[in-house]
Amino acid sequence: MAAALAESLLEQLRRGGLKIAVAESLTGGMLASEFASISGASDVLLGGVVAYNNHAKAHLLGVSSQTLSTFGAVSQEVALEMAQGAQETFASANGLTAQQVVSVATTGVAGPAQSEGKSVGTVFIAARWGGISLSRGYHFDGDRQQIREASSHAAIELSLELLQPTN
Numbered sequence: 147m148a149a150a151l152a153e154s155l156l157e158q159l160r161r162g163g164l165k166i167a168v169a170e171s172l173t174g175g176m177l178a179s180e181f182a183s184i185s186g187a188s189d190v191l192l193g194g195v196v197a198y199n200n201h202a203k204a205h206l207l208g209v210s211s212q213t214l215s216t217f218g219a220v221s222q223e224v225a226l227e228m229a230q231g232a233q234e235t236f237a238s239a240n241g242l243t244a245q246q247v248v249s250v251a252t253t254g255v256a257g258p259a260q261s262e263g264k265s266v267g268t269v270f271i272a273a274r275w276g277g278i279s280l281s282r283g284y285h286f287d288g289d290r291q292q293i294r295e296a297s298s299h300a301a302i303e304l305s306l307e308l309l310q311p312t313n
Contacts, residue, residue: 167236207231
């Protein structure tokens with residue numbers, strides 16, 4: 147089902163002349179891989195950053211140290227800054243504007259133990275297009291792999307929601 151959603155998202159981006167960039171923490175490249183597994187994705191997928199630790203989040207995506215220390219890496223605020231950082235980085239690197247790039251970011255706790263006092267399955271996802279952002283917190287059940295898969299799926303769904311004409 148995630149593959150069909152990913153194909154739908156890529157097709158919608160293609161029709162709109164848009165590109166996508168990803169910033170991943172807990173999904174560890176799974177989301178970018180989901181897109182890359184689809185033939186023809188290279189005309190839409192700009193790339194991604196796997197920023198698994200706070201140093202990478204700060205230095206590769208521009209997440210502020212203040213945000214990280216105040217809210218923690220597993221937070222809606224960090225997901226939003228990761229999405230903005232991916233959008234700005236990949237738009238700039240490709241001579242595009244923010245209006246031409248959709249970005250999506252994932253951060254959370256896949257387990258097996260809690261992190262930063264947040265329980266296993268706590269996930270935050272943010273999607274951004276132009277200057278508009280959507281973000282959502284989730285709690286997924288399951289083992290590490292199931293939580294990562296559910297997070298990738300939710301990231302695709304949130305990106306599709308962002309692109310709906312009502313937003």
